[in-house]
Amino acid sequence: MSDRFSHDRGPCDAATDTTSPESAGPAAARRPVRMCVRCHSVTDTPTVVYEVHQSSGSGFNVYACEACAPFFPPPADVLTVLPDSRRTGGDR
Structure with a gap:
């Protein structure tokens, strides 16, 4: 019996394709794509x-593109926001 649909590729076949860049290893992995919170453009x-x-x-994290990132203050370190007594275990 011949498989008459062997040339057709469905969405499940694309996920198991061994020639895709994702399967080529970490060096060929897809870069993250996010939307900038300020200008709403998609950036890689x-x-x-x-x-x-x-x-x-x-x-969750909030992202910006390289052009908009300087308009935001640097992220605060969570441990520096707390008073000294809370970091050492006091005032419980």
Whole structure:
């Protein structure tokens, strides 16, 4: 019995394709693509400008393109925001 559909490629076949750049190794991996929070353009060179921390779930990062990143202040270190007494275990 011949497989008359062997030349057709469906979406499942594309995921298992061994000739794609993703399967060629880490050097050929796809670069991250994110949307800039300021100009709303899609960039392949995103810069983290803010980290959102949540107590009810996982947090997320906010990205900007290289042109807009200088307009944001550097991300604050979470440990420097807390008073000294909280970092050492006091005031509980």
